[in-house]
Amino acid sequence: MEDSNKLTTPQTQQKTAIYAVRTTSGQERTVVDLMAGKAKPKKLPISAILAPEVIKGYVFVEAAGPHFVDEAIAGTRHARARTRGVVSTSAIERFIVTKPVIEELKVSDTVEVVGGPFRGLKAKITSIDKVKQEVVIELLEEGFATLPITVHADYVKLAGRGGGEESGREEAS
Numbered sequence: 422m423e424d425s426n427k428l429t430t431p432q433t434q435q436k437t438a439i440y441a442v443r444t445t446s447g448q449e450r451t452v453v454d455l456m457a458g459k460a461k462p463k464k465l466p467i468s469a470i471l472a473p474e475v476i477k478g479y480v481f482v483e484a485a486g487p488h489f490v491d492e493a494i495a496g497t498r499h500a501r502a503r504t505r506g507v508v509s510t511s512a513i514e515r516f517i518v519t520k521p522v523i524e525e526l527k528v529s530d531t532v533e534v535v536g537g538p539f540r541g542l543k544a545k546i547t548s549i550d551k552v553k554q555e556v557v558i559e560l561l562e563e564g565f566a567t568l569p570i571t572v573h574a575d576y577v578k579l580a581g582r583g584g585g586e587e588s589g590r591e592e593a594s
Contacts, residue, residue: 437468438507439483440490446478448499453480455497465489473516481513523554523574531581532558537572543580544570 444452449472460467466485494500544558554574
């Protein structure tokens with residue numbers, strides 16, 4: 422009677438690991454699609470395939486073993502080879518959980534504007550509204566009046582901490 426009980430219980434979940442696969446730079450999405458298309462009909466125990474935008478030339482595969490990853494990339498275009506070893510979950514976690522840009526910004530930080538009409542200019546943060554995801558900046562470049570400009574936090578990139586260097590503008594007393 423115990424034997425029949427064992428047959429009806431769900432199969433225990435296999436332990437998986439994350440493996441890195443080298444790819445042709447810029448072809449990460451193609452490799453993901455081809456690998457997923459190959460793994461599904463073969464019923465390979467591949468749990469997830471990740472191609473983070475910030476890492477060019479690599480795809481991460483969560484599978485039950487390295488030989489399943491090798492089988493999935495065999496003959497796949499733009500997939501070069503599986504790297505040795507496994508990738509830790511903590512190394513991948515920062516690509517999965519994105520931290521809002523505004524969390525890293527503080528008042529008096531020097532930023533570079535990356536979008537809009539002021540793109541490429543340096544500025545200093547004068548205030549931050551975390552609820553609206555907006556920052557008020559003052560441009561540090563010469564030729565611009567000292568006006569507070571409100572921009573979305575996604576339009577600025579941190580260039581320096583605590584005011585850093587002011588490029589060109591001097592305060593007149």
